[in-house]
Amino acid sequence: MREIVRVNMATGAISKEPLPAAWARYGGRALTSALVFKEVPADADPLGPDNKLIIAPGLLGGTAAPNGGRISIGAKSPLTGGIKESNSGGTAAHALGKMGIAAIIIEGVPADKTVSYVLRLFPDGMIDLVARHDLKGLGTYETVAVAKGIEAAEHRFSDKASFITIGPTGEMGMKSAGIAMTDPHGYPNRFAGRGGLGAVMGSKGLKLIAIFEEGLKGTEHADKEAFTAAVRKFANALTTHAVTGTALPTYGTNVLANIINEAGGYPTRNFSSGQFEGVEGISGETMREITLERGGNVKHGCHTGCVIQCSRYYVDKDGHYMTKGPEYESAWSLGANCGISDMDTVAALDRKCGDIGIDTIEAGVMLGVYMASGKIAFGDGPAALAALDEIGKGTELGKILGDGAEATGLAFGVKNIPVVKHQGLPAYDPRPIQGIGVTYATSTMGADHTAGYTITSNVLAVGGTVDPLKPEGQAALSQGLQIATAMLDSLGFCIFVAFAVLDMPEAFEAIHEMAAAHTGEAWDADALMQLGKETLTYERLFNEHAGFTNADDRLPKFFLEEKLAPHDVVFTVTDEELDSVYAFVPEVAAQLGIK
Amino acid sequence: MPDPTVTVRMFGALHTLRKERGLSTVADVVIPVEGLTATDLAELLDLPLDLIEGVFCNRTVYPMRHHIAPGDRVAFVPKGTPGPHRFFLGLYAAGKEEGEG
């Protein structure tokens, strides 16, 4: 039986309770969203005592399910004012899964704001909360280094430890602050970045969560043999498919840069053009060449059990680790969106964001807006780094910039601020790629690229026929994508498994076979999609209670009015179509008995 | 008489392949005035067809049977583009149609 761990930061009390039977199928995003819906008042102050930070491994966390080690973190978002789930790789999910922990709920706020707390979970089931004065204000890398030193001195640390931490921006309550997770090499370079969750963790006085997993065994399965067979089937699909078997491991996600640029949908200089003349310098192909030349690592998994291995390390000219090889979204936001075409500059910005603990997408969108204000010039890497320094130090200017793109745009009078539900748009312009515009507009998360990936056959039928420049069919496609993504996020799968599942029916079967063999319950394709729908229903209803209406499911006006070169198109999906995306919510809410 | 050349870009594995051959990843290719299919153009450049999923012609994705005309801007996309763009851009459909046309 999986358990929920409840930590009250006001009293220091830690308790365990069984996961409610009704939620036996929930993990990851389904669980964080169901818990936020049930336990957080929709009108709560996101940084106040009533908000709760929920951390949940996916349903298959702690098992050998290939690519099944994502961790979800949820709360009411200080950036969007709505519900937030942000998920990440790193080693923490499997560690928690092996401990039988379905979720950790961090609630309340401590009376003494000067102390940083560390929550420690040990393999024997012991959990404690300790006060530390030496971690306050440290960057994520230094926090982990200091923590490792302390734990080593107390003989608690071994390499088998996972850390979840925030940088100074989270402690200062900045709305672009994320939460960092350590990877298998102990670098805190995997992020639950979006929505300001780092500020929620900071408001709880919680600087670090340390999970020690030495000696822990994998979780038990209802049918071990069937689980092993399904794992084999799934791994085989992932390693033989063109996307997951070859392209992603070779170039990483940034292989998209040239492709999206060619499609005219690569937002450049604060979304003022759809193509960037300097794309070659920040492309996945260039990043691979530079990294190989300097002797860096170009292929590893962000957690054990990843068979795709899209991660890489970016190293400096002397071959020293700088940061995780920037993902497509980060290379875009800190590159093209700022008019910067030099990979070393992008990597330096990425490292700085990681260290001070802010979301690279929000940071790049913010910098684009700041540059559009004329305060610093597009293409000026040193000025962009200096701006991030201001954020890390928490200066007056830094506090504005650290609250993200919208706060920056409003403070400096910028006309075109690319946000939905107050969150910066990611790396695809919705004008020439209309489908992603539907997802941006309607996502329960605010503008979010990962809210809409896919696998199902009904989605494929639609996916085969839509024209990216036209509105027809986009709402249905986006709906299918959002449901499927919510499902994968709930099981704990990395989103990239979707591409193999798409072309190989046996891979989709393997997912419900793994779920069934692990839990002992009946799972099929419909049950998987129902999980996605239920997750979105909790999220949609929470947002409604928080005051969101259909009017919030809209793109900023300039996407509808200003044509984007080179296709010279505007976003044309109608409001009625946007409003159809969540048509399933009332029916699923009735099934769940919630309003 | 239109310019008989097309500019061709090559991405991902095709990018690497061209570099390994000591060639530029952007090529100006002279084609017949009546044009040719993307498949023929890829063969002209000695690109392995089994690595290609679709072709951009003037920034829109098409299957490999698409007709390329002089003056077009062309880019070959290898199999393996991740993300929802596989659907939103029509790459998935282009890859599926390949062989039918």
Ligand code: SF4
């Ligand atoms: S494919 Fe990439 S993101 Fe997914 S689990 Fe592996 S390394 Fe992590």
